[in-house]
Amino acid sequence: MNNKKIPEATISRLFVYLREVTELDKVNIRTISSSDLGERTNLSDAQVRKDLGYFGQFGVSGSGYAVGELKQSLEKILGKDKTWNVAMVGVGHLGSALLTYSGFSRHGLEIVAAFDTDIRKIGKTFENVVIKPIDDLSKIVAGKNISLSILSVPAREAQDVADILIEAGVKCILNFAPVSLNVPEHVKVKDMDLSRELETLAYFVAGKTNGKNK
Amino acid sequence: MNNKKIPEATISRLFVYLREVTELDKVNIRTISSSDLGERTNLSDAQVRKDLGYFGQFGVSGSGYAVGELKQSLEKILGKDKTWNVAMVGVGHLGSALLTYSGFSRHGLEIVAAFDTDIRKIGKTFENVVIKPIDDLSKIVAGKNISLSILSVPAREAQDVADILIEAGVKCILNFAPVSLNVPEHVKVKDMDLSRELETLAYFVAGKTNGKNK
DNA sequence: CGAAGTTCGTGAAATATATCACAGTCCAAA
């Protein structure tokens, strides 16, 4: 039916559609058109239809998409019946906020292991996760079959830790350290460089607005 | 010389190049080729040259880019001589980690105001920033000429707070709440949806790897 | 100095992604 390559952006948007139809479902809205769904997600109606179109035909001409069905279909497509184990490395300011965040598990993401080098932190427990020394990483990641990781160590440590994670078999890294990580082909990194994102936003409103000369 | 529209992705990468040449400069490397710079940033040599090409000619055929000059040029292009005031709304787990992060100010981003609704938090100080009630937002944002903001309130509150921010004159929102914000044309939102990013990563390694059925 | 070897800058080509636009389908109402 459709064997074209699916853009990564499409997958990412599918999660947004799912979030939206989940909300609609809660308030007993039964049907939604691509244009309404687009409006709610700040996307065009065509974008919505095209994204869904990669995976089949979910809509009904004349009335739109059945919310319940679309929700189920998206959950199926996106593998929402699965749970992902996640390893967290670097339980500092940011790491501990993430570690205590309950939102992940609602999305099937379970932080099942956390690592740090600071002996004052090792052994402490956050949300049922005991912080382990980094030297235990390899064994634990393999043992718990972990393929996702969150990296929130200082920039200077990030590459070393990434290497350890990859060596241990991790396949994805959500990287908060402001460095470009060097990783093999089969490993996916998503950089979450907050400063950079803010600065990029600022760039596009500069001139119109009010950055101050130092 | 060049009046084509510059891709946002290019701007974002420029910050990466700048980070890299800053490091090179520190260790007294004087010259770097586009292919070396690309290697360090996980980009192609052509990409590097094209990105820089939007802003002029910085390179020297046969030897590459002079690190010091490139650094200065990038700083100029990216407005690194400016400082941006940032407002932070929602000083919870995530917000307080961000508030205490020293990395922002190293990039010319100063969190100069923080807001919350929780009376137990109002009045407390983090890194010289006193947490204020949300009702003071409008006045303070206008008074301090703030155009950037970080939104880390619960999802259900996010749209309301965004409206307040926009009404107060903020032009950019770095949004950590997992909701699609509705904003006017002239306001830029960057979603930082951590769960979604992790799930999207997971999607692309699924099959090859080990999500567990619930 | 001249030749060999690098590397840039940049149009042109290739890819990737988003939008358009409309035939075809379905619904609802009379």
Added chain:
DNA sequence: TTTGGACTGTGATATATTTCACGAACTTCG
């Protein structure tokens, strides 16, 4: 049942972004 209106699904088109590829500029070295 028929008609009008509301929508989808999807090729075709447009736009955006990246990669290619090569002439020209520059460096180095014998």
